[in-house]
Amino acid sequence: KNQVEQSPQSLIILEGKNCTLQCNYTVSPFSNLRWYKQDTGRGPVSLTIMTFSENTKSNGRYTATLDADTKQSSLHITASQLSDSASYICVVSALKDSNYQLIWGAGTKLIIKP
Amino acid sequence: NAGVTQTPKFRVLKTGQSMTLLCAQDMNHEYMYWYRQDPGMGLRLIHYSVGEGTTAKGEVPDGYNVSRLKKQNFLLGLESAAPSQTSVYFCASSSWTSGDAETQYFGPGTRLLVL
Numbered sequence: 714k715n716q717v718e719q720s721p722q723s724l725i726i727l728e729g730k731n732c733t734l735q736c737n738y739t740v741s742p743f744s745n746l747r748w749y750k751q752d753t754g755r756g757p758v759s760l761t762i763m764t765f766s767e768n769t770k771s772n773g774r775y776t777a778t779l780d781a782d783t784k785q786s787s788l789h790i791t792a793s794q795l796s797d798s799a800s801y802i803c804v805v806s807a808l809k810d811s812n813y814q815l816i817w818g819a820g821t822k823l824i825i826k827p
Numbered sequence: 828n829a830g831v832t833q834t835p836k837f838r839v840l841k842t843g844q845s846m847t848l849l850c851a852q853d854m855n856h857e858y859m860y861w862y863r864q865d866p867g868m869g870l871r872l873i874h875y876s877v878g879e880g881t882t883a884k885g886e887v888p889d890g891y892n893v894s895r896l897k898k899q900n901f902l903l904g905l906e907s908a909a910p911s912q913t914s915v916y917f918c919a920s921s922s923w924t925s926g927d928a929e930t931q932y933f934g935p936g937t938r939l940l941v942l
Contacts, residue, residue: 717869747930756831756917756933757870802869815931817869 715740717805717818725824730793734821736786736803744806744813748777748788751800751820760788760801790823798825828853833918833934840908840941848903848937850918858921859901860885860931861893863914870917876901877923908941915939 720735738746745764749757761770761777763786769778774791790797800820807814831852840846850859857878862870872885874893882893890912892904901920905912915938919931 754936756919756936757931758933759930762930815872817871819867819869 715805715807715809715814715816717803717816719801719803719818719821721821722819723822723824725826726793728793728795728825728827732790732793732823734788734790734801734823736788736818738784738786738803738805738816740784740805740807740816742808743781743784744808746777746779746786746806747804748775748786749802749804751802753799757802793825795825795827798823830854831918831920831932831934833916833937835937836935837938838940840905840939842909842941844908845904845906846908846939847905848916848918848939850901850903850920850934851899852901852918852920852932853899854920854922854932855898856920856932857898857923858931859895860919860921861891861901861903862917862919863887863912864917864936865914873903873916905939908939910941913939913941 717738747762748760751757763779776789779786800822802820803818805816834849860875861873871887876882876895879898894902915936917936918934921931922929
């Protein structure tokens with residue numbers, strides 16, 4: 714069964730610190746992996762997308778990595794800011810019955826404290 | 828551009844009542860989606876559409892119907908609401924390239940409470 718698991722469920726860090734969020738997936742066949750940011754009360758917004766051949770992708774202070782062999786991805790946030798407080802969702806795209814299916818993780822809730 | 832908009836933002840229904848959620852996008856996207864989001868769970872796809880006049884079932888379609896009469900609009904209907912349909916509903920849209928839908932753009936969500 715295709716699954717995406719994220720850890721930790723929630724994380725609290727001080728402003729200015731770095732953090733890393735994890736995503737493990739059992740999805741086959743793999744097409745691509747995306748990270749979304751969801752602010753409280755809003756819809757998700759795309760941060761990065763990586764295909765099978767990409768190991769890392771950056772978007773400002775956000776850096777996503779992908780290890781297709783171990784089926785793991787991480788999202789690293791550098792020098793956190795209060796505005797980084799949000800849920801971060803990992804989404805994996807798989808080909809199923811000639812259609813692409815998105816498998817959504819439950820997300821990691823990140824709280825940045827001043 | 829407004830992107831993806833949803834109406835209403837919040838609604839309270841009694842069990843058995845019906846309602847329609849409206850989604851509109853101004854990005855000329857082919858694909859549109861309806862998701863529900865419940866605490867502790869990933870987004871779950873209810874129905875989707877790959878173009879005007881087409882609809883397809885997602886992961887959790889029971890109790891919902893959809894219509895896409897115009898390319899820019901995607902309607903989600905609840906014929907007889909149940910407390911289990913209490914959730915936050917998100918609409919999204921995306922373009923299509925190379926056989927894989929591109930990044931989805933989401934609306935702000937509709938909070939639905941069924942008593």
